Amino acid sequence: MHKHYLMAPGPTPVPEEARLAMARELIHHRGDAFKEVMAEFRQGLQWLFETSSDVLALTCSGTGTFEAGIINFSRRDEKLIAIGGGKFGERWGDIGRAYGMNVVDVELEWGSHLEPDRLREVLAKHSDAAMVTLTASETSTGVFHPVRELAQVVREESNAIFAVDGITAVGVHHLPMDDWGIDLLVAGSQKAFGIPPGMGFIAASDRAWERAEVSDHPKYYFDLLRERGRQRDNQTAFTPAISVALALREVLRMMREEGRQALLRRHQRNAAATRAGLEALGFDLLASRPSDAVTAARAPEGITGPEVVRRMAQDQGMTIAGGQKDLKKSLIRIGHIGFFEASDIRMVLGALEAVMNDLGADVQPGVAMSAAQRVFLQD
Amino acid sequence: MHKHYLMAPGPTPVPEEARLAMARELIHHRGDAFKEVMAEFRQGLQWLFETSSDVLALTCSGTGTFEAGIINFSRRDEKLIAIGGGKFGERWGDIGRAYGMNVVDVELEWGSHLEPDRLREVLAKHSDAAMVTLTASETSTGVFHPVRELAQVVREESNAIFAVDGITAVGVHHLPMDDWGIDLLVAGSQKAFGIPPGMGFIAASDRAWERAEVSDHPKYYFDLLRERGRQRDNQTAFTPAISVALALREVLRMMREEGRQALLRRHQRNAAATRAGLEALGFDLLASRPSDAVTAARAPEGITGPEVVRRMAQDQGMTIAGGQKDLKKSLIRIGHIGFFEASDIRMVLGALEAVMNDLGADVQPGVAMSAAQRVFLQD
Numbered sequence: 222m223h224k225h226y227l228m229a230p231g232p233t234p235v236p237e238e239a240r241l242a243m244a245r246e247l248i249h250h251r252g253d254a255f256k257e258v259m260a261e262f263r264q265g266l267q268w269l270f271e272t273s274s275d276v277l278a279l280t281c282s283g284t285g286t287f288e289a290g291i292i293n294f295s296r297r298d299e300k301l302i303a304i305g306g307g308k309f310g311e312r313w314g315d316i317g318r319a320y321g322m323n324v325v326d327v328e329l330e331w332g333s334h335l336e337p338d339r340l341r342e343v344l345a346k347h348s349d350a351a352m353v354t355l356t357a358s359e360t361s362t363g364v365f366h367p368v369r370e371l372a373q374v375v376r377e378e379s380n381a382i383f384a385v386d387g388i389t390a391v392g393v394h395h396l397p398m399d400d401w402g403i404d405l406l407v408a409g410s411q412k413a414f415g416i417p418p419g420m421g422f423i424a425a426s427d428r429a430w431e432r433a434e435v436s437d438h439p440k441y442y443f444d445l446l447r448e449r450g451r452q453r454d455n456q457t458a459f460t461p462a463i464s465v466a467l468a469l470r471e472v473l474r475m476m477r478e479e480g481r482q483a484l485l486r487r488h489q490r491n492a493a494a495t496r497a498g499l500e501a502l503g504f505d506l507l508a509s510r511p512s513d514a515v516t517a518a519r520a521p522e523g524i525t526g527p528e529v530v531r532r533m534a535q536d537q538g539m540t541i542a543g544g545q546k547d548l549k550k551s552l553i554r555i556g557h558i559g560f561f562e563a564s565d566i567r568m569v570l571g572a573l574e575a576v577m578n579d580l581g582a583d584v585q586p587g588v589a590m591s592a593a594q595r596v597f598l599q600d
Numbered sequence: 601m602h603k604h605y606l607m608a609p610g611p612t613p614v615p616e617e618a619r620l621a622m623a624r625e626l627i628h629h630r631g632d633a634f635k636e637v638m639a640e641f642r643q644g645l646q647w648l649f650e651t652s653s654d655v656l657a658l659t660c661s662g663t664g665t666f667e668a669g670i671i672n673f674s675r676r677d678e679k680l681i682a683i684g685g686g687k688f689g690e691r692w693g694d695i696g697r698a699y700g701m702n703v704v705d706v707e708l709e710w711g712s713h714l715e716p717d718r719l720r721e722v723l724a725k726h727s728d729a730a731m732v733t734l735t736a737s738e739t740s741t742g743v744f745h746p747v748r749e750l751a752q753v754v755r756e757e758s759n760a761i762f763a764v765d766g767i768t769a770v771g772v773h774h775l776p777m778d779d780w781g782i783d784l785l786v787a788g789s790q791k792a793f794g795i796p797p798g799m800g801f802i803a804a805s806d807r808a809w810e811r812a813e814v815s816d817h818p819k820y821y822f823d824l825l826r827e828r829g830r831q832r833d834n835q836t837a838f839t840p841a842i843s844v845a846l847a848l849r850e851v852l853r854m855m856r857e858e859g860r861q862a863l864l865r866r867h868q869r870n871a872a873a874t875r876a877g878l879e880a881l882g883f884d885l886l887a888s889r890p891s892d893a894v895t896a897a898r899a900p901e902g903i904t905g906p907e908v909v910r911r912m913a914q915d916q917g918m919t920i921a922g923g924q925k926d927l928k929k930s931l932i933r934i935g936h937i938g939f940f941e942a943s944d945i946r947m948v949l950g951a952l953e954a955v956m957n958d959l960g961a962d963v964q965p966g967v968a969m970s971a972a973q974r975v976f977l978q979d
Contacts, residue, residue: 246604460610
């Protein structure tokens with residue numbers, strides 16, 4: 222017998238309030254009841270994004286939402302600077318290329334973050350850049366980039382739109398969009414919101430919307446000017462993922478009740494405790510500047526990542542993630558984004574102790590859980 | 601006190617089996633459990649589409665899915681013939697234009713269907729057409745076009761890809777894709793499947809896939825060649841709407857258990873009974889060739905469509921739809937696509953009798969329900 226736990230960096234466990242909202246009969250997306258739902262979640266999203274701009278909800282994945290961001294706020298003949306260093310950061314460059322843009326890849330070793338001075342050098346060479354894309358929290362490596370400092374560099378050195386993939390950062394790290402001068406910010410339903418995948422959220426600054434007027438990439442479903450017009454009436458241009466929207470309202474209520482500071486603080490503590498537990502077990506943390514959404518770590522000598530992931534699932538009922546691309550062999554990734562608390566972190570670390578012991582590591586019983594507990598009790 | 605009923609042409613009531621599947625904790629979309637779900641629903645979709653081609657599942661609305669169909673199987677400099685006659689048919693021409701294609705609109709009065717001979721004339725003038733788009737069941741007018749005959753004309757008169765929006769036709773009308781030579785067929789989760797919106801389904805013929813290799817429209821999220829590669833491994837390229845996928849498996853099981861013939865027959869009877877009931881109340885049916893998914897009808901002299909729709913919602917707890925665009929003032933639309941049975945049809949007609957009576961019409965008690973009952977009992 223095993224209970225099953227999702228401890229991956231999205232999808233994440235869905236709070237009962239949201240699951241039961243999805244179990245109810247649907248409401249029609251063109252009726253007043255849905256307009257009320259949408260008015261409420263639009264306001265909640267603005268609160269979370271810390272922006273006075275519209276936050277639009279699209280029915281698609283995070284990638285689809287970021288693609289919409291790229292193609293609505295740039296032109297075909299423009300230059301896009303894609304900050305790499307992981308699967309998602311690199312993907313935004315691929316999207317620019319798919320649309321025929323002139324893409325400059327800023328290559329980074331996976332696991333390292335971008336120093337603001339390096340971006341300054343890149344922009345000195347490419348002062349004509351129209352867009353800079355960044356994955357704030359890189360899910361494939363567990364890195365959180367210095368977003369605030371990078372935003373400042375973009376503003377100082379260029380007229381580029383600073384497009385931030387906050388898919389695993391919004392609701393985890395402080396990312397006040399308006400204050401920091403972020404032009405585009407994207408989030409996804411299955412991450413900090415803790416609801417099923419199916420919706421992405423995107424907000425744009427006034428200067429980004431000015432560019433939308435002259436964007437020449439072909440688009441229809443992802444046409445955000447049309448979408449903004451409809452969403453200001455609490456409607457969507459096309460049929461939305463209604464059940465995800467109903468769940469979204471529930472979790473935004475929960476997040477607002479918890480409060481933004483407490484929400485971010487909870488993620489910070491969970492992440493710090495996870496890192497402490499992993500290090501106590503001899504894992505080597507990958508990120509030069511860790512994200513509070515996901516922790517990526519290399520297994521100790523003689524033990525492979527996929528083996529740990531497989532045993533965690535089979536023997537402990539816990540879904541954690543492995544590495545992606547070049548890091549497939551070595552890495553494990555534990556997600557702590559969304560509705561997790563100290564108990565969840567103690568639990569996953571306890572299971573990991575058992576797995577490491579089974580794999581022949583010399584594990585002192587309780588070593589990872591105790592390291593985590595020190596973080597929780599100190600705070 | 602009012603119970604609430606959805607009798608719109610999508611979203612439709614969701615069977616309890618599907619709603620409870622969505623209320624369970626999520627499973628991870630990269631794990632074996634999801635692969636099993638996907639293998640099963642892929643097979644179920646092939647069964648429903650009556651095709652040996654892959655049926656791909658995309659996380660977006662029906663419009664997004666049809667857009668993917670247009671832009672993957674055509675080129676920018678090609679000619680697209682868009683069969684109009686309703687909001688959705690006309691939309692596919694708009695998508696072609698958004699992508700810079702040469703679009704020929706086949707204009708049709710809303711409510712009428714396209715005669716095969718008229719398409720033959722159009723194709724004689726435009727024998728270079730690369731794609732012909734058709735909305736099989738036009739949700740805005742309740743028309744079902746003669747798809748089989750139109751497919752034959754396209755084959756005889758051109759080399760065009762015949763792209764069929766089956767969003768409110770698949771699972772309602774017999775549309776054997778391979779047999780009839782349909783090149784592209786699209787469906788949507790919130791229609792005959794009776795599950796929440798958030799997923800669209802698309803299948804393409806071998807000759808369509810050949811065109812995909814040379815398509816030059818820019819795309820990333822909607823790149824179906826990449827998607828096909830992944831889905832053959834029972835994975836999606838990007839995070840799918842997991843909860844909708846879990847619901848999909850449940851309803852496909854129910855549909856297969858019911859059997860294709862019984863499923864189509866049920867829709868046919870429900871539609872015929874709805875039409876009989878509406879006519880008995882003095883409504884004027886709009887469609888020259890009615891769809892079994894939705895019935896559109898003009899209210900009798902002196903009564904407006906929006907008034908009927910509003911009273912049905914407020915006084916009877918029943919969500920039906922009004923008219924779209926030019927038909928906003930006059931039309932009501934009753935949806936009977938999905939998991940409806942005779943009881944639902946009797947119920948909506950009974951409520952409509954009450955509303956018409958309240959609006960001052962001379963209603964013989966039971967007249968619409970009796971007309972419907974004659975259809976059900978005769979069959």
